Amino acid sequence: MERIPILKMGRHLLVTIQVDMHDRLAMSLQDDLTDRIVSARAKAVLIDISALEIVDSFIGRMIANIAAMSRVLDAQTVVVGMRPAVAITLVELGLPLKGVRTALNVEHGMALLKAQLDNSDDRDADASH
């Protein structure tokens, strides 16, 4: 069965969705990603959906769910590269993905994650003192 690869880079996990998502694929991504966040002790997850051209309400909710689960597992999550058509569809479907951080492309997304990781590191350091 085809799977969406999850790449580890330092404390970051990179998920690039290069194929059209169908429901089973989204479900398996959810399982794989949560497993991987725990096993790799990842602090940040970047999900690149720039190749995703079609979404329905299920996939939209899956994206929101995956982002929320990562947050619960203490990993900062950012969704990058959403296409205009996908964004309009999600808004029209009433899924504005509240609480999911977004960025225009992978570069901006990485910068955002880095800033947040630095921030939380500082906070942790302050708390331990």
Added chain:
Amino acid sequence: MATQAQAQTLVEILREDERSLLHEWLEAQLESTTMRSTLLTRSELQDQSRRFLDALKAALDHGGLDSASPAYEGVRQLLEEMSTARGRQGYTPSETATFVFSLKQPLFARLRERFKADAGELAATTWGATLLLDRLGLFTTEVHQKGREQLIIRQQEEMMELSTPVITLWDGILALPLIGTLDSARTQVVMESLLQKIVETEAPIAIIDITGVPTVDTLTAQHLLKTVAAARLMGADCIISGIRPQIAQTIVHLGVELNDVVTKASLADAFAIALRRSGLSVQRMKDSSASSIRRVRPQDQEAEG
């Protein structure tokens, strides 16, 4: 008498006495208060009238009195051209229709001459001719109306194209100055062009300026919020600027929640906050006595120094 025979009678009358008929018709047209001598010269009018009579004769010959028959194609085409041209010059539909209707008077006068003895025949033929000319006159009105409708559609399309420019204010800062009332169709175009431009320029900040939007109702506000939400999903922040006092009051009265959106009173304020977020700042140059040209082009100053 059959309509075919009536049509033949009309053709005969038109043929026999064409010159004087044309003259009388022209006089009737020129006399009518609706004629505009400034827009159309007498010779042009004469030319149009003669062509119409020729076409009418041919049509009567082959198609009888039925203006829907294919034989009237030539007449219709002629009237269409004429009506379109006159419509463009600013004629009203009734002025154009008078062109056809004014033919009745000279024509009926001749019918009266011809059927002096036969009142029944006179009435029947006059009725047939009236019906025909009425239909042709109404046809010019229809053409006029159709031309106007096309004009409206074209203008709508042009307005649609005109009204949605997305401007790059700075590297990474887009501005969308909205002008005019926002309806669903326009908002769709506006939304798509803004999102497309965000993708193209990879700008993380977009300013939507609504100074030119006359009124904001719940629907407009919802459209705006949708655009902001879609841009946010793509990873760009939107700032709404140019909210006039009246509109601010309306928004609050309507109970529209703009909590998640950054709003600013003027485009300048929005631009300032956009610059700050991008880590940029605007500074007055120290050497303020320098000429304005130098101030605009600091590299020249360096070269001179």
